[in-house]
Amino acid sequence: MNEVLKNARRIVVKVGSSLVTNEGKGVDAEAIGTWCRQMAALAADGREVIMVSSGAIAEGMKRLGWATRPKELHELQAAAAVGQMGLAQMYETKLREHGMGSAQVLLTHADLADRERYLNARSTLLTLLSHKVVPVINENDTVVTDEIKFGDNDTLGALVANLVEADALVILTDQKGLYSADPRKDPNARFIDVCTAGDPALEQMAGGAGSGVGTGGMITKVIAARRAAGSGASTVIAWGREPDVLVRLTQGEPIGSLFMAATAKLTARKQWMADHLQLRGTVVIDDGAVVKLRDEGKSLLPIGMVEVIGDFHRGDVIAVRSLRGEHVARGLANYASGEARLIARKPSSEIGAVLGFTNEPEMIHRDNLVLA
Secondary structure, three states, X not given: OHHHHXXXXXXXXXXXXXXXXXXXXXXOHHXXXXXXXXXXXXXXXXXEEEEEEOOHHHHHHHHHOOOOOOOOHHHHHHHHHHHHHHHHHHHHHHHHOOOOEEEEEEEOHHHHHOHHHHHHHXXXXXXXXXXXXXXXXXXXXXXXXXXXXXXOHHHHHHHHHHHOOOOEEEEEEOOOOEEOOOOOOOOOOOEEOEEEOOOHHHHHHOOOOOOOOOOOOHHHHHHHHHHHHOOOOEEEEEEOOOOOHHHHHHOOOOOOEEEEOOOOHHHHHHHHHHHOOOEXXXXXXXXXXXXXXXXXXXXXXXXXXXXXEOOOOOOOEEEEEEOOOOEEEEEEOOOOXXXXXXXXXXXXXXXXXXXXXXXXXXXXXXXXXXXX
């Protein structure tokens, strides 16, 4: 644990409803202020932080005067809409106190399943981070039912970690971490300080929801750790009210349960790109572009493309071939085939003039490209 979090430069932090709302009493200004102060400290240390925060429904229930969580879907969605206002306002206020900007981002699982929306979300989050702004993400409960019916934002935290290629996911909860059994029932329960994410035995250890406010539990956190490990991110599950928990973790202090990713981040992403995505088209590039990709690790720019083959959309996976037909790479296209034909052989500075808009300066960004 000392090295994993100490070396992490991009970190996704997820906090649960019971912590954010002090067990459903409403948005906890002191707790959020504490996490925001720590995120500012991490940013000052050169790290990038994304917050995934639950709590909208619980805050909405308080504002609407509801003592118990409703069962009707439309009431839950109404509570989320009302509560999200207070949640976003609190993060904005507390981050500003420490000189940090904030941005509200509402996502659904569908946003991350659709290739074009995936790229849009990724580009937006990375742009926010480049401007030293902390994205505060929640699931868009007003229009989706996943979080309300089945799970928790633990899953969303893992998906965001995959999306931005985070080094680590920190899940702050109302429990110290994972035990081999429920410590409230089994005096012989053993605390799991370090383990390998994805180990089937871990899911057997995890129980049900730990509070009446959130909808998740240790099982959703263990599964989230397994998901995050798929892109090479390790996960820590820790008590959210541990003093300076985020700062101490990044200083190498062993707090909570560490779920180690078995695969390195770069290897995991390349494996995902190579094995699980179907090719939708091809771009042929000149010899200079081949050198840029292979020898210099650069992105593929439109000026290096000499031919576009096939019909594909933004976000589709396409092949990159040399003039001699050699397979050079594959990656996620930032432009559809029709747009690619218009900007081929043109410098990136002319994309806006040709298309009337600019998605990205690259046809394929190096982070979304795998060499053959």
